[in-house]
Amino acid sequence: MDSNAFAYSWLKAITYNGHALLRHLSWKLTSLGGTKGRQIRVICLADTHSQRCDIPYGELLIHAGDLSLNGSATEIQETIDWLKSLPHKHKVVVAGNSDRFFDARSRLPEDMSTIGLSSGREESKNLRSQLEMPFDWGEIHYLQGTSVTLDCSRVSSTVPKYVNIYGAPFVPECGPDTENAFQYPVSHNPWAGKIPESTDILVTHTPPKFHRDWYCGSPEGCPWLLQELWKVRPLLHVFGHVHTSYGTERVVWNDAQSRWEEFCSGVQELLSQNEHPITLAGILRPKLWLDAAMVMLCGLQNLLTIVIAPRRPGWQSTLMVNAACMSDDGQLGKAPHTIIL
Template sequence: MTSPFNRRHFPDYFLASPLAAALYPLHHLLCRLRGPPHLSPPDARPIRVVCISDTHTLEWTDIPDGDLLIHAGDLANDGSVREIQASIDWLRTLPHPHKVVICGNHDSYFDVRSRLAEDRDDPKSSSYAAVSSSTASLHSVDDPVSRIDWGDIHYLQHSSVTLTFPPPSTIAATAAEASTTRSRSLTLYGAPQVPAIVPFGPEHAFAYPPHHDAWSGTVPRNTDILITHTPPQAHLDLSPVYSTGCPYLLAEAWRVRPALHVFGHVHAAYGMERIYWDEAQRAWERLCAARRRRARNSRLGSLFGFVRDLLDLTGWVDAARVLGYGVMGVVWAKVWGGENRGSGWMVNAACMYRDSGKLGNKPQIVVL
C-alpha cells in the first residue's frame, strides 16, 4: 500500500476527484495573481525569515542570510541527545541574529514518554512505557533537566517568544533602509504534536490519534508566526484528496490568522502558499475536507470519483465560490489597488527530498 506521506500520481488525484484536481491549479494561480498577502510596515525595514525543517541529522551547506532562522522539527533520526546536539551545534554556527527551533516526531528526547533508554535517568524504569500508551497526554512529562546546550537558540515547546528586530545601522543600511527608524517585534509560538495517521511506535514524540483535537485554544491570539511540525489540513499536505494535515490545526490557524505558518513533516508536500483567510480559501478547504475520506478507497473504488463529483451540487457551489471570490480578490488587488490585509503565508519547509535520505528541498525565504 502506498504510504500516506508519499505523493500519488496525478491519475489517482483525478480519478478520486476530477473537480478538485482541475480546480487546484486554478485556485493557486488566482492566489498568486492577487499579489503579496502581507506587506511590511512603511516605517520599518522588512524582516527576512529563513525557514527549514526535517533535516534529519544532515546539514544544508548554504543557508541563506536572514534576520530570523526557523527550524520546524525533525532535527534527528533516532531522537537521541547525541544526534540532536549535533544538529543544534550546526545551527549555532549560522550567523542569523535570531534562531528558533521546535522538535518533530523523530526528536524523541523532547518527549519523556518516547526517550531512548540511553537518554533516560533510569533506563530500567518501565513507567515511561505506561505514559507513552496514554493518547490523551500530548505535553511532555515535566522534566527540569535538559542535556541540550542551546547557545543562542530559542527552543519552543507549547510556548512563545517575542523577538525584537532593531532598525539597520546607518553604516550598513542601504538608501531605502536608512529612512526606517522603528524597531519591530514578532511573537512566535511553537508546538510539536503530530496526528498519527499511520501507527507510530512509542519512539515517535508527541503523536496523537488523528480524531483527537490537540489544538483548539492552544495558540495565543497575538501570534505573528506559528511554528508546528505537522501541516494543517488542505495546505501543503498532499491535498486535495490525500491530505495528511490536521483539521483541528487548520481551525486554530483560522482563529489566530498568523502572518506566517511554518511546518514540515510531509516531505513530499514541500512548498509555499499564499493565504488570504477569505471565502475563496474557506470554500477550497470545505471541498478538500469533503473528499478526504476518498483517500481510503482503492484505485478501483476511485473510479466512481467522476460520478460522485458530477452529482455533488455542494462541491460545484464551493468550486464556483473558489473561482468567484478568487477573481474578485485579483480585481481588488490589481484593478482597484487594494491591500491584502490580515493575510500571510504557509510554508512547508521540509528540506529532506521525499524519502530519499538526502536534503534536496531548498530553504524557504519569507519577507515580513
C-alpha cells in the first residue's frame, strides 16, 4: 500500500462511518411519522454478462447494463429473451460498455458483416444514425439517452402512479473504443442538461463519483453525472459497472453531503500524488483535516436541527443502488436488489 493511502485510510474510514451514521439517523428521524403513499416494488440488476440468476417479482424490473459478455447481437438477444420471459409488468434496460453492438465504434466484425458493413473506424462513425437494431424487445423499454413514463398503478387501485424514468449507457473512458461501448473522455461532460428535472428514476451504467464506485481504493464514477444529480435529485438511481461496490446508499442532498464529497476529492488528490515516503507536508494537510471535521460537524448540526426544530427540514434524497450482480470469480454471486419506492 502507498504510504499516503496507509496514512489516511484510517481518517477516511472514521469520516465515512461517522458520516454514514449521522446521515442514517437524520434520514430515519426525518421519515418518522411520514404518510406512506402508494408503494412500487422495483427489482434492480446489472452486469449479468450473459448469465442468469433468480429474479424476485416486482412491478418494475430494471437492468442497468452489461447484458452480454462479449457484446454480440446474438448474446444480447439471448439476454433480452430471458428478460422478456420474466413476469414483471414493466421492464427497463440500458446498455453497458460490454454491450458492444449498440455502439458502432465497438461493434464486433461478425455483427458488421450481418448488416453489410466493414468494421473500419471511418465507416463505423456513420452507423450512429442506424437505429434499426435487430432485436425483438417485446414490451421491454430500451433507453439510450431517452425517457419513458410508466403507469405503475396496482390492479386494485383507481389512482394511477406514473413514474418518469431516464436511462443512458455512457461511461467514463475505461479502455479502447474498439472493445468498450459508449465511452467518453473523463474531461468531457456528456450529461449537462440531458437528464429531465421530472425524472423519478435514473438508470445509468456508470455510477456517479464517490457513490458506490470505489475500486481498489479509487473512485471510478463520473463527476459530471454527480453534478447533474445535485440538480435533478431523483428518488432512485440504479447503476452498475463497478462490480466491487455492489450495494445501496441513501444520499441526502444537504451541506453534510457536499462536505463529504469535498473530503473525498481531497483524499483522491492526495492518493494521486503517490508520495511514497511519508512526509510532514503529506501528513499535515490542514484542508483535508478541516473537511473531515466539517463533514462531522455538519452532520451533527443537521441531526440536532431535526431533533430541536418544530418542523423537520425538507431535504431531498436519492437512493443510490449499485446493482452489479457479477462477483470477482466471474459468477453472479450477488442477488438483484429489491427496492420499495
